[in-house]
Structure formats: C-alpha cells, structure tokens
Amino acid sequence: MRLAVLVACLLLVASCAQDTSPRPSPTESSSQVVVAGDHLLLDGRQWWPTGMNAYQLATDWSLNEGCGAQVDVDAFFASLPPNSLTRFDAFQSHAIHRDTGTVDFTALDAVFDAAARHNQLVVPVLAPQDSDCDAGGYKQRDWYVDGWRQVQDGHSLSYEDWVTKSVERWRDSPALAMWELLGEPEAATCPDGDCSLERRQCPPDAAIILRKWTDEAGRIVRDHDRDHPITLGTIGGNQCGTAGDGFVIVVGSPSVDVAQYHDYDDGRFLALRLAETDKPLLVGEVGIEAGSCRTLEERADIVDERLTHYRELGTAGALMWAFVPDPRPTDCSFDIGPDDPLRQVLARHTTLG
Template identity: 30%
Template sequence: MRTLPAVRRYLGFLSLSVLAACNALPEAGEDAAPASDSQPLAVPTNFLYRQGKQLYLNGAPYQMVGVNAFSLTGCGAVPTDAQLDAFFAGLRPNSLTRTWAFRPQGLARIEKVVRAAEKYNQKLILTLADGRSYCGEWDGYNGSDGSGKQPSWYSSGYRTNYVPWVREVVTRFRDSASVGMWELLNEPGDADTATIKAFFNDVSTTIKQLDPNHLISSGAWAPWAYGGEAGFQSLHDVPNIDVGSLHEYDYDYNNGNTIVSPHFGPSIRAMNALNKPLIIGETGINAADSNCRTNRTTRRDAMRQKFQQYLGGGAAAVFVWNWGPNATTACELTFGPNDPLIPMIRDFPLAEVPPPPPPGDTVQLNDATLGSGVGQFQYVGTWEAGTGTGKFQQDDHYSSTANASYGVLFEGTQVKLYGSAASHHGIASVSVDNGTPVDVDFYASARQDQKLLWTSPVLSAGTHTLKVTVSGRKNAASSGFVINADRVDVTRPQGGDTTAPTVSITQPTGGSVPVGAVTVSVTASDASGVARAELWVDGVKLAEDPTSPYSFTWNATAGQHSLVAKALDTAGNLGTSATVNLSVVGQQLVDVQVNDAVVGTGLEQFLYSGTWQTGTGTAKYQQDDHYTSTTGASYTVRFNGTQARLYGSAASHHGIASVSIDNGTPVDVDFYASTRQDQKLLWTSPVLSAGTHTLTVTVSGRKNAASSGIIINADRVDLTVLR
C-alpha cells in the first residue's frame, strides 16, 4: 500500500479497478481440488504452519481477521509505548497484524514491536521491503513519480541492500513465535512476472535456509498486476512461498458498494490449484463521520460482510487497511483506536473449523490419501473430488453411481466413518473384512459436515479392510443418492506404531551430476504404510510425492549440494535418509533481457539490416527502441541457450513481422493493437536444444486489415541462455 494522501489513493485505486475483469467466485460445494497435506508439520509450539490450503496453530486450523498497522514500526505516526501496549492488549489472543519491517525504520523499532507482540501473545506479518518505494524504502526506486522498484532491482539489484537486510532481520527474530510469517515485499510489480518469480525463488530459499519454521507470504498485489490468473498462479508456484496475497480496494471505487472484489475469484482459484492458502493482505474503505461517501458505521458493517464472504470463500485471513495510533477526522482509509471497526474485528465470530487430531492412539485418515496400502483410500467406479471449508482438510470425494465403492486398509481395533450428511444424500452399504454389510444413511435435512455416521464393533488387533459402497437407495425424505468419502478414524492398540519409515535415495548416489534436470529416486517402506515421501535439497524441502515409486525432478545448479529424503507414515512417524552429497558441474540456464540498443555481431546483441530509426519513450524497455516500415529490413540476435521471447510495442499503425529461429520456417507475428501496448510479449520460441541459435525478425510489409501501417519495432528480447 502506498502511503499517499487520500485523493491520490482514490485516483490510484480507481485506475486499478478499471483493469479488473469480472471473474465469478468459485462455487462452494463438491468441486475438484488437489489434496491437502495429511500430517501436521514438525514446527515449534505456537508457530503458525500450513497443511495444504489451511493455516494451523498448535494442531488446530487457524483463520483470522486483523489489521494493517504500518506505523507500529516507525512509518508515519509512531505509537507511544502506552499506545503500543494498548493496541496489542485490545486484540483477540493470537491475532495476526501486518506491519512493515523496512530497513529505514531500523532493527531497534522492529525489536520493540516484536517484544510487545510476544508480551500479549500476538503475531505479526513482517513485510521486509516495499515494492512501491515509500516510507524511505528507496533501494531500487524508479523515480520521483511514485512508481516502484526498477526491473533491474528484481533481476539482481536486490542483492546489494535487500538481501543483507533480510538475513539480519530473519536471523534476529527466527525464534520468535510472534512472527506469524515473513512477507518478501509489499506489492511487488513494475517488472515481468518471470523476473519477480525468480526473485521470489531466490529470496524465499535464503529465508528458509535461515529459518525453516516460519511461513513466507508473497505480499502480491492482484492477478491483474501479473498478467491475469495464470500469471498469478505461476508467480506463487515457488516451493518456499507458503501463502499467496491479494490486495483489493474495490468498495468505493467501482460505482457501487462492492463486497467481494472481482480479483478474488481468479486469486483463490490460482491458490487452490497450488494447494496453498490465500490471505487478503489489504482491503479498505474510505470513511469519516461526515463529508464522506461512507460513514464509519457503514464501513464497519461492510467490512464485516467482506470478512464473511472472503473467509467463507476460502481465504485464510483478511487484513483491513489501516490502523493508526491517533483518532482521524478526514475521509480516508486509516482509522484510529476508537473507530467502531476495532471491536468488530476483535469480536468477529470466526467460522467453526474441524478440531485438531485427537490425542492418544487414534489416527485420522483423509480421503485424498490414495493407494492400496495401509491408511490409503482406494476408489472403484466413478467418484469426483470436491472442496469445502467444513470438510476434513477441506476436501472430499463423492459419487451417486450405484455400486461405486471405496476401501480403506487399516491396522487397529476399531474404525469410525465420518462424512457429510445432506438433503440430497443417500444410503451407503458399509462392511469390515467383507462381513455382513450394514446400511448407513447419509441424509440430513440441513447439511452437517464431518458427522460421525458409523462406528465399527471392537475388532481384534491387526489389519482390516473397511468398505463403503453406494447402494443406490435413499430414504423417502432425500432428493438424491450421493455418498461422500471424507474421513476415517482408526483406533490402534495402546502403545501403537512408533517406528519411523525406512527411507533412502537410490538415485543419484553421490559424485558429480550435470547442471539441469536431475531425477531423484527414493524408496520408502513402513509396516503401517507410507503417507508421503519428501525431497530436501540443502536443508529446504523441494517437493513431496504421496505415491510409490517416489520420484522427483530437481533443477540442479552448479556447486556443492546435499540431498535428503524424508518419509512420513500413516501413524505420523518421520524417517530420514542418509545424506547424499553431490557436485553439480557445467553451465546452468539463466534468463537474461537484451535491450535493442545493445548492437553488435556477438552473442546477445542486436544486428540490424536495412533502414532502422531509433526512438524513445518512458514505457519502452530502458526507455528506447528501434523501428522501421521498410519491407525486408531485419534484425538478428544470436544466443547460446534454449529459448527466446520477443517483446515489442503493439500499436494501431504496426504491421506483421516474419520471425524465425536458425533460418527455419518463419511464423507471422502481428504487432497490431487497437490501443498501444509497450513491452508486450509477442512471441515465444519453442524450447530448443542447448547451443548457439539465431533469432531473426523481418519486416514483412504486410498488416492486418485493422492496422493503418506496417511498422515493426525492436525493443527487447528475453533469452534463456547457458552461463
């Protein structure tokens, strides 16, 4: 969030909202989604962690509504010690507050805020820098026009001042339970999504190496800033980014009192696809007692509706912009300690969430753990996957196909069947060890998720099979035959399985491997069944695989690396393999941007043929380009790598270029657009074999019917090259 005067804020957010596409929210109910993690992570007591799309605290699912309060750490009106104490004392326990941890404010102020949060059992999202370059955050600043970091900062400039600061702050507070999560950057932007993603990957890996126990949030703006839903999803598809972020101010700025931002639909869909939580990092409404479109009471009530809609729609947390230590009178987003928002936020009824796993020797099995082994669900017939906040680990399977069934192999003395009872649900046929089946009715007049539907008799200790079949029957009150699979609880004998799985890396086994994609094979076994295997590289989890044979692809970079595999069994025991030390040799692939003004005959240089002119413009890459309307004029760029991406200006007087690689069959690339778009991605080559290649762009002299000219410009080429 830019700390701008109210008028500039309004104009800025108005212009942003015009870009929003009207995307529908994901429908609630039984829709397909990837499975959540099935076991709690090994994190210290009172640290936030995540399993799939859900945040957790001390074994219990965690939702939160809270505030942004950037002045806590020294940006703007700094609260006194008494105001700081009053702020944290007035929040609900274990609340979550988002604030700045920028370098200009210094460690001493941040230390005071963290210690105050610890005193009152509160948590913080600490944002490590500002993409918008306010509050003295000038590192990589683009200019005096209020824009953010330069693209060159995201490419490499961040390593100069930002990374040392990150290391200092993270090292100082990595053991504090009052750090709820680190946030890489407030509102990253002003660079292409691939560059920001590479920045995310580098810094998040650095943080996890220093502090593997705290979550990391992106601090992202909204999908429109990253090329839409696909770009937003790609940006967050980074192993060590735990939490996605959406900022929206769409209440007062879309000619109506919008409750759910049009950006929420694509954001939650993108994060659901990645099986990661989404937080609404900023949302706000201008208000005042008078002379403002919205008064403070109306704002409070609208914000309550936002909380309800966003949490109900799958968001993990929502944060209002912005608390300040002093009372306010102007029509603005900032609110003081006496605003009616404060008690509403403190007392807002968070939705009931599934309880934590029970103590003792009971194991909860999730429907998304697939396979034929112990503790796994094996489906026969037609089943579909669904999601819902009330379901166990927010997912289930369901079917209305008669005789479709699922089986669960388990070790224990009793099994309990949990599922969703609803008005369109039918009767299941349930048995243990192929014994006489019993009817279990999944009907209820009002929906009840995670309802205990059936308990088996006490069984002899050993391995058993639960089978649940869609009977195709229903009671008279039901409107359907649906049966769902959600959760099975297994009771084990006292002193049950405490043996960790055996796990090892079978490939590679050591020595040297080349740079690039390396296949890592893992074996894991356990008497009670393996829930998943994980690959850890240099102390950071790279990926996990729930299904044997366990295989991972590691994009190896040059240097010395250590690999460790871990396996979790269905009883929650964790096994760790021996370490495999590797030397990765050879070149590695990196992405570079080449400007049109870099002229020559060498690699990664533009070589022009024919008549070209030079131009300037603030929106062009590095504020310059070349252009021509001379048919047959061309330029070439030679590179040693695997891919080229062509960027240029699309405009109403531009024509069609002929583009080829290595003098192969050319393709037409249209530079026309009804309104000008600078630095537009116009064409991407296929992935090429590693080696030297030549990109050629030629003015064809042709245009589409809507264009008024045949101009082609040269602005920038992005290359994936060997270094």
C-alpha cells in the same frame, strides 16, 4: 594520499553497516503457524485470522526517520483480541539510526517484543515495492534481476543481507507468524525516470523475472528459518508480473506458502485467484473508506458482510488497511483508530477451532 582516502571511505561504509543493537536472546516459541492445505493452523487448530495492517508500528522519532505517527506498541497489542494477526512494515529504513547512520534494530525489536508480551502474532513485511516509508526508490525490473543483491541509495545493506539479518534476528520470536518477502511486487520499467502508474511499462518477461526472484529470495529465508511460512504481498489484479497467468507463475513458487490478495475494488479478481491456487490465500489488505464519506458504523457493517463473504469463498483470513493512532474523522480515508467499531467486527470474525 588517494589510498589513504580510499581506506578511510571503506572504513566509514563498514561502520555505517555495523549493527549497533544487541541481539535479543532466543525464546521458546509459544505459537506455531503452519500451512495445512488451503488453510492455516495455529498450534494445531484451524485458524481464520483477522486483524489490521499497522505500518507505523516501528516509527520511533528518537531512533529512525519513521513513517507516519509514533505508536504506543504495548497499548496497540494490548487492545487486540486473542489470535489476531498484524501486518507491519519491517523495512531497513526503520533500522537505520537517524543520527549515526548505523544499523540499529531497537525500534523493530520493540514491535516483536510488545507483540510477544501480549501473545499476539505479526507478519513483518521486509521491503516495499516503492520508496514510501523506505529508501531505495521504486523497484524496477533490474532490481529484481540483480539489484536486490546490491546496496541501494539510502541503505546500508543490500536487500539480500537485510533479509538474512532480519530472519536470523527474529526467527525465534514467539510473535512471528510468517515472513513477507515484499509488499506489492511489480517488475515494471520506468524509461524516463518517472515511475508514476501511467508511465510504467511492463516487459514481456516480468512474470518470469518475479518468479526467479521469489524463488531465490525465499530460499534465503528458508536457509535461516525452516519453520515459519513465507508469503508475498501480491495485489492479485493486473499488476506487472502478476497479471493474467503471471499470478499462477509467481505464487506457484516453492518459496511462497501463503498467497495474498489486496482488495480495494470489491474483490474483482478474488474468486479467480482462489481458483488458481491450492495454497492458503490471505486477503492481506482490505481497504474501505470512512469518515466524511460514510460513518464508522456504516463501514463496520460493510466489513462484517465482506468478511463473511471472504470466508464463504474459502480465503484464509483478512487484514484491514490500516490502523493509525490519529485517525482523521473529517476526511474520507482508510484510517482505523483505537476506538473504531470496526475492531469489534474483526474480533467476532477471528476463529480458532
């Protein structure tokens, strides 16, 4: 009897991990992003992209648990100027069917397909550091040691298998600009189970642990796609594992082609991080609030100055945080809606020459 129950359980787990959605047919790539020194090339021309983080793009309430509001992905990509870059959440939770628990790529496929239809480029973020918009909880040091090779609570696949399936599925998409291994990595520990910022502890080997993980996770991507660059969503400040010399150690990985910096504090560490790497450095998140605290026009003027400064410093592009289809005008937030004047600023600053 126990054997029968065990077999039944194993069959159930296998069915939950089964991919029920059809593989898209490979298409000839119409765009190619490559690294050239400390900058990016698009189709052989120097490219300084701007754009937005649009984390909600794969939300489809009929398919997945989603994250935030549902977006008309065709309308979103149609609204962007040429040669933009969009960073979005391509987390495993977006590929778990909310009713059956099976792996279903439909919602994520729709993002890549819509971007391709409108000749746009995307950076899929394959996992987050925390459990916002994804299952599995806050990723502690042990996850970076070997937990990433194991199935976490709420997932059907290990991170290792998720990366393999994702790269094999979308490597031929003409919309793919580069892969992002993970957003805002930290190798902290939470001894009492509370992973709030003030309770986290940083082990002395955090940078070495992150570097080893980056090497190995990036190697999986390279094994299945040798053409597209790889990035890692480092914040670039005093985070556990990338503070101080840790940034050089982690970003120096051969698995990182494009470094990142996330700017929510007027770029306090940006010049330092630029000096520490000879790789392109993308400002992957730029957060400036508007709404009740300042007008959208005032924010647009600030962004105009900020992007000019980024370019003068020698960065490789900048992406705003964050597009939402339903901005909150009475709140002080990072929301960027469909009609925000900031979008016109982004269009002016994107260059391909």
